[in-house]
Amino acid sequence: xxxxxxxxxxxxxxxxxxxxxxxxxxxxxxxxxxxxxxxxxxxxxxxxxxxxxxxxxxxxxxxxxxxxxxxxxxxxxxxxxxxxxxxxxxxxxxxxxxxxxxxxxxxxxxxxxxxxxxxxxxxxxxxxxxxxxxxxxxxxxxxxxxxxxxxxxxxxxxxxxxxxxxxxxxxxxxxxxxxxxxxxxxxxxxxxxxxxxxxxxxxxxxxxxxxxxxxxxxxxxxxxxxxxxxxxxxxxxxxxxxxxxxxxxxxxxxxxxxxxxxxxxxxxxxxxxxxxxxxxxxxxxxxxxxxxxxxxxxxxxxxxxxxxxxxxxxxxxxxxxxxxxxxxxxxxxxxxxxxxxxxxxxxxxxxxxxxxxxxxxxxxxxxxxxxxxxxxxxxxxxxxxxxxxxxxxxxxxxxxxxxxxxxxxxxxxxxxxxxxxxxxxxxxxxxxxxxxxxxxxxxxxxxxxxxxxxxxxxxxxxxxxxxxxxxxxxxxxxxxxxxxxxxxxxxxxxxxxx
Amino acid sequence: xxxxxxxxxxxxxxxxxxxxxxxxxxxxxxxxxxxxxxxxxxxxxxxxxxxxxxxxxxxxxxxxxxxxxxxxxxxxxxxxxxxxxxxxxxxxxxxxxxxxxxxxxxxxxxxxxxxxxxxxxxxxxxxxxxxxxxxxxxxxxxxxxxxxxxxxxxxxxxxxxxxxxxxxxxxxxxxxxxxxxxxxxxxxxxxxxxxxxxxxxxxxxxxxxxxxxxxxxxxxxxxxxxxxxxxxxxxxxxxxxxxxxxxxxxxxxxxxxxxxxxxxxxxxxxxxxxxxxxxxxxxxxxxxxxxxxxxxxxxxxxxxxxxxxxxxxxxxxxxxxxxxxxxxxxxxxx
Numbered sequence: 149x150x151x152x153x154x155x156x157x158x159x160x161x162x163x164x165x166x167x168x169x170x171x172x173x174x175x176x177x178x179x180x181x182x183x184x185x186x187x188x189x190x191x192x193x194x195x196x197x198x199x200x201x202x203x204x205x206x207x208x209x210x211x212x213x214x215x216x217x218x219x220x221x222x223x224x225x226x227x228x229x230x231x232x233x234x235x236x237x238x239x240x241x242x243x244x245x246x247x248x249x250x251x252x253x254x255x256x257x258x259x260x261x262x263x264x265x266x267x268x269x270x271x272x273x274x275x276x277x278x279x280x281x282x283x284x285x286x287x288x289x290x291x292x293x294x295x296x297x298x299x300x301x302x303x304x305x306x307x308x309x310x311x312x313x314x315x316x317x318x319x320x321x322x323x324x325x326x327x328x329x330x331x332x333x334x335x336x337x338x339x340x341x342x343x344x345x346x347x348x349x350x351x352x353x354x355x356x357x358x359x360x361x362x363x364x365x366x367x368x369x370x371x372x373x374x375x376x377x378x379x380x381x382x383x384x385x386x387x388x389x390x391x392x393x394x395x396x397x398x399x400x401x402x403x404x405x406x407x408x409x410x411x412x413x414x415x416x417x418x419x420x421x422x423x424x425x426x427x428x429x430x431x432x433x434x435x436x437x438x439x440x441x442x443x444x445x446x447x448x449x450x451x452x453x454x455x456x457x458x459x460x461x462x463x464x465x466x467x468x469x470x471x472x473x474x475x476x477x478x479x480x481x482x483x484x485x486x487x488x489x490x491x492x493x494x495x496x497x498x499x500x501x502x503x504x505x506x507x508x509x510x511x512x513x514x515x516x517x518x519x520x521x522x523x524x525x526x527x528x529x530x531x532x533x534x535x536x537x538x539x540x541x542x543x544x545x546x547x548x549x550x551x552x553x554x555x556x557x558x559x560x561x562x563x564x565x566x567x568x569x570x571x572x573x574x575x576x577x578x579x580x581x582x583x584x585x586x587x588x589x590x591x592x593x594x595x596x597x598x599x600x601x602x603x604x605x606x607x608x609x610x611x612x613x614x615x616x617x618x619x620x621x622x623x624x625x626x627x628x629x630x631x632x633x634x635x636x637x638x639x640x641x642x643x644x645x646x
Numbered sequence: 647x648x649x650x651x652x653x654x655x656x657x658x659x660x661x662x663x664x665x666x667x668x669x670x671x672x673x674x675x676x677x678x679x680x681x682x683x684x685x686x687x688x689x690x691x692x693x694x695x696x697x698x699x700x701x702x703x704x705x706x707x708x709x710x711x712x713x714x715x716x717x718x719x720x721x722x723x724x725x726x727x728x729x730x731x732x733x734x735x736x737x738x739x740x741x742x743x744x745x746x747x748x749x750x751x752x753x754x755x756x757x758x759x760x761x762x763x764x765x766x767x768x769x770x771x772x773x774x775x776x777x778x779x780x781x782x783x784x785x786x787x788x789x790x791x792x793x794x795x796x797x798x799x800x801x802x803x804x805x806x807x808x809x810x811x812x813x814x815x816x817x818x819x820x821x822x823x824x825x826x827x828x829x830x831x832x833x834x835x836x837x838x839x840x841x842x843x844x845x846x847x848x849x850x851x852x853x854x855x856x857x858x859x860x861x862x863x864x865x866x867x868x869x870x871x872x873x874x875x876x877x878x879x880x881x882x883x884x885x886x887x888x889x890x891x892x893x894x895x896x897x898x899x900x901x902x903x904x905x906x907x908x909x910x911x912x913x914x915x916x917x918x919x920x921x922x923x924x925x926x927x928x929x930x931x932x933x934x935x936x937x938x939x940x941x942x943x944x945x946x947x948x949x950x951x952x953x954x955x956x957x958x959x960x961x962x963x964x965x966x967x968x969x970x971x972x973x974x975x976x977x978x979x980x
Binding site for chain 2: 239241244248253255256257260263
């Protein structure tokens with residue numbers, strides 16, 4: 149194998165009273181694709197911050213760059229050594245063009261004062277050529293898809309003599325096809341001797357192309373593994389230290405009457421000719437690529453997108469759902485895909501977030517808010533859903549992803565819904581928390597709620613639904629009964645739509 | 647190419663201007679006379695100069711409500727000097743003095759915003775009050791006039807000297823020339839300098855700008871300093887035009903300026919806006935008020951109409967944005 153690019157040993161980091169990293173060893177070769185996995189709070193981000201020089205390790209750490217021993221890394225050293233981090237939010241400027249995003253940072257680093265637009269374009273073109281991609285240089289970054297934005301961030305790194313690109317959760321918001329093209333870019337960089345470090349809490353596709361996988365848990369390095377010896381189950385066990393078992397969801401009682409029936413529903417430009425039934429106690433999965441119309445369909449059931457034609461029957465009665473308020477009154481609840489933007493008021497307390505959907509029921513006889521009732525309810529909800537928080541007054545943004553998602557779920561469950569629509573309920577939360585959320589969803593279904601679970605993770609829908617619809621370009625392409633189907637069959641159908 | 651031009655917001659403002667001009671011109675043909683156009687240009691030079699400063703502040707993601715107070719202080723200081731030792735000064739010294747003073751006062755805003763992490767709107771409301779308050783305490787609201795004759799003569803300088811039917815001389819005012827110079831300067835900074843592009847970047851995503859190694863303090867010092875510079879230059883122009891300096895003559899003007907810039911397509915959330923748009927925004931306001939006068943509409947209606955135009959154009963802009971973002975999520979449902 150090639151030479152070591154970076155070798156770190158005995159790296160520890162203690163914050164007051166907390167051990168973020170405990171005698172961690174880490175290494176990466178030139179041109180290696182290395183995957184660092186661990187749950188939220190395992191110390192992954194502290195480790196990247198140390199590599200990028202944004203955090204200094206405790207005394208005793210040994211760091212070697214290309215064989216040269218350093219006592220510590222400062223941000224400027226990391227830049228000179230050719231280390232670039234692409235954060236999950238990509239740190240781009242949405243209001244500037246693609247070429248400016250690629251080239252501006254280098255311009256500033258070189259201390260230039262005047263903009264030569266021709267030269268800017270040339271820098272950007274060269275960076276694109278290095279990884280053989282083509283982006284619309286004159287377009288605004290806000291106007292291009294997220295996958296292309298990621299390539300912009302990579303190209304920006306390539307304007308310098310970069311040797312190690314660290315990508316934080318690079319595949320979180322990409323479709324399968326986009327992930328594949330990202331991988332071909334990374335393999336291209338590998339050929340040029342550039343190392344890539346993927347940082348992830350997901351057991352995902354990244355394993356496909358990794359040369360080695362480092363697993364970190366509770367601030368300790370569990371070990372370095374060959375991805376060929378790993379599978380999802382084993383990796384989960386390494387990350388969590390626990391063995392998690394998946395059992396397929398089996399619907400308990402079998403009701404004759406559907407709670408929700410959709411016939412030939414169409415909305416122009418969003419989805420077409422959709423028909424399905426949802427029975428009480430069922431978990432109905434809907435999968436399909438981003439842009440397949442799955443979210444748009446869900447929003448139509450929640451009164452956000454108004455259909456042009458077709459019928460919706462709720463508990464057997466024909467119904468037009470024209471507003472969110474009406475959907476809630478019927479007993480439909482919707483947990484949106486992006487809980488950060490749509491599902492939660494991030495800087496407000498847990499308790500305020502929990503009660504917003506049920507304020508009308510929490511009043512005393514003068515129609516004023518009944519503080520004692522609210523207090524009791526919140527206490528019960530927090531306990532029932534085992535939301536782990538220091539206090540109900542903590543702002544939601546201080547919670548972990550898993551707990552945030554519990555808050556969103558709870559606030560909708562509080563409305564006693566008959567139909568619960570979950571759009572990507574476990575996006576961005578780690579394995580153990582995910583498992584817990586799945587358990588909550590199953591428990592809810594077993595009380596007779598009809599659940600629609602939208603997700604692009606095949607594993608998630610396979611293990612947690614009893615029926616699955618696959619959507620593509622706004623249409624239903626196939627329906628699966630989970631009892632009579634295999635995961636490969638479903639994967640195949642979805643891949644065909646890509 | 648044509649589609650690229652017509653899809654721009656500036657084109658939309660331009661078309662509104664064209665339509666208004668045709669209507670006003672049809673009612674009162676005097677509107678299209680060169681004399682009237684020069685007149686509009688002169689009376690809106692002040693707004694136009696302030697607007698370029700405001701544009702840069704808005705692009706950076708900030709706002710400045712204190713620039714009229716800064717202009718009043720610099721204007722008053724210049725006026726006191728003109729009255730006490732007017733014979734020793736000349737127009738360049740006056741401009742230089744006002745420019746330096748305005749820039750420094752603007753930089754005070756930048757420091758407050760940067761070091762105390764106070765939202766710009768709060769910081770500048772505070773400094774506006776401090777500046778206006780101090781000035782009133784010190785001056786007791788006294789008006790200043792009776793400046794040296796050279797100060798009055800400068801403003802009569804014209805670039806083209808023409809004579810109308812009644813033998814009255816008119817031409818393109820020196821004040822308008824200063825405005826045009828400021829427009830060019832603004833365009834050059836925003837379009838051709840790394841500094842200008844960094845200001846766009848800062849307004850687009852402040853956190854990324856910091857990570858990318860931008861010197862945020864330097865950027866803010868420039869942005870608010872430049873606004874102060876415009877306030878300083880503007881204060882001299884105001885004094886030149888009316889030959890009087892009053893502590894309250896610019897009160898409330900800041901909102902007109904912000905309205906014109908927003909009308910020209912700049913976003914209050916930062917990162918968006920062009921010099922061309924701002925010039926068109928100012929032009930639209932100017933033509934409207936001039937048109938109402940020429941159409942003999944009582945001046946009370948001016949504010950009502952301005953309000954509606956701002957409302958309509960901002961709504962149109964928001965609607966266009968919504969339409970384009972919708973287009974992005976629409977999938978091909980054949």
